[in-house]
Amino acid sequence: MTRIMVTGAAGFIGFHLCKLLLSAGHTVFGHDGMTEYYDVSLKQARLAQLREFGAFTFHEGALEDANNFSSFSDLAHPEVIVHLGAQAGVRYSLENPRAYVDTNVVGTFNVMEAARTHAVRHLLMASTSSAYGANTIMPFDERQKADTPLTIYAATKKATEAMGHSYAHLHDLPTTMFRFFTVYGPWGRPDMAYFKFVSAILDGRPIDIYNHGEMWRDFTYSEDLVRAISLLIDAVPGTEPIGAVDTLSPVAPFRVVNIGNGKSEKLTDFIDAIEQALGITAKRNYMEIQAGDVPATWADNRLLRDLTGYVPKTDIRSGIERFVEWYQSYYGPHVSQ
Numbered sequence: 139m140t141r142i143m144v145t146g147a148a149g150f151i152g153f154h155l156c157k158l159l160l161s162a163g164h165t166v167f168g169h170d171g172m173t174e175y176y177d178v179s180l181k182q183a184r185l186a187q188l189r190e191f192g193a194f195t196f197h198e199g200a201l202e203d204a205n206n207f208s209s210f211s212d213l214a215h216p217e218v219i220v221h222l223g224a225q226a227g228v229r230y231s232l233e234n235p236r237a238y239v240d241t242n243v244v245g246t247f248n249v250m251e252a253a254r255t256h257a258v259r260h261l262l263m264a265s266t267s268s269a270y271g272a273n274t275i276m277p278f279d280e281r282q283k284a285d286t287p288l289t290i291y292a293a294t295k296k297a298t299e300a301m302g303h304s305y306a307h308l309h310d311l312p313t314t315m316f317r318f319f320t321v322y323g324p325w326g327r328p329d330m331a332y333f334k335f336v337s338a339i340l341d342g343r344p345i346d347i348y349n350h351g352e353m354w355r356d357f358t359y360s361e362d363l364v365r366a367i368s369l370l371i372d373a374v375p376g377t378e379p380i381g382a383v384d385t386l387s388p389v390a391p392f393r394v395v396n397i398g399n400g401k402s403e404k405l406t407d408f409i410d411a412i413e414q415a416l417g418i419t420a421k422r423n424y425m426e427i428q429a430g431d432v433p434a435t436w437a438d439n440r441l442l443r444d445l446t447g448y449v450p451k452t453d454i455r456s457g458i459e460r461f462v463e464w465y466q467s468y469y470g471p472h473v474s475q
């Protein structure tokens with residue numbers, strides 16, 4: 139059993155991952171900034187479930203606080219680090235860009251320092267499909283150039299990929315960067331479309347639909363995503379590429395891997411699935427595209443399959459049904475958050 143440190147443990151993906159790792163018998167050291175970017179009580183409720191496991195230790199602190207972070211990592215003395223903590227959100231990065239530089243760039247540097255100090259077996263860090271920026275060739279393949287980020291959020295995540303590569307090279311630190319594709323599911327993030335839509339529809343409020351619904355996303359269900367992460371923990375980058383589409387660096391034990399369903403769904407079909415799960419028709423407010431938003435994403439997930447033998451497969455209808463079920467049990471049938 140492995141000592142695994144997870145940053146962003148009270149966050150949406152971190153919570154699901156910690157639960158999976160703890161259930162598998164690992165010792166988990168969770169870290170989270172508990173920031174007020176969205177409802178802190180939701181983060182506390184996730185944490186309460188993790189605290190039920192005896193093998194879970196939690197520490198609260200800002201990622202960018204180097205001393206605070208290094209004292210926790212000294213205590214954890216991890217063999218593996220999964221870095222999911224971040225200032226998330228594509229659209230909020232237009233309002234508060236500095237938070238992204240502080241948490242994502244400086245914070246990630248602190249995590250890399252901890253990984254180097256403890257000579258971890260594998261450092262895994264979250265990047266994003268937003269790193270593909272203005273790319274238009276679909277599906278997005280990790281070997282494509284990704285040099286046109288459209289927001290400071292995407293730019294900071296792309297920066298962490300470059301930072302990760304340098305440490306992998308300099309310190310022979312096996313490093314995997316994930317590019318996540320629009321993750322949704324129970325215990326999700328209130329700033330994301332599915333959460334906002336369900337909440338508004340139950341309240342009788344209209345939903346804002348950007349770019350008149352001419353949007354496509356590779357929607358990835360949370361449980362599939364964390365299963366992929368847990369399998370990637372054992373896919374430690376070495377010196378030999380695995381399969382024909384590997385992104386293994388020629389000069390470092392480093393690779394970038396997409397985690398997505400490998401399907402691009404139209405936003406309006408996703409909304410249809412939400413209406414069906416709720417049995418309510420939404421009041422639709424069609425709007426222009428928002429600054430920094432990308433019209434389409436679609437993951438090429440062959441590398442994930444080559445590395446793990448697994449690809450996400452939950453379809454949007456069953457994933458949305460499970461989200462709605464959770465939402466109504468958590469907030470009550472007609473009460474919004």
Ligand SMILES: CC(=O)N[C@H]1[C@@H](OP(=O)(O)OP(=O)(O)OC[C@H]2O[C@@H](n3ccc(=O)[nH]c3=O)[C@H](O)[C@@H]2O)O[C@H](CO)[C@@H](O)[C@@H]1O
Nearest residue numbers: 226227228266267268318319320329330331346347348353
């Ligand atoms: C808020 C946010 O950044 N969420 C994540 C999401 O972005 P992403 O933009 O894909 O996810 P969202 O759930 O926020 O939006 C999904 C789709 O719904 C649209 N939409 C959204 C809100 C709304 O009120 N109305 C509306 O029409 C968006 O334009 C998009 O086309 O996936 C990325 C990875 O791929 C992550 O890095 C981001 O952290």
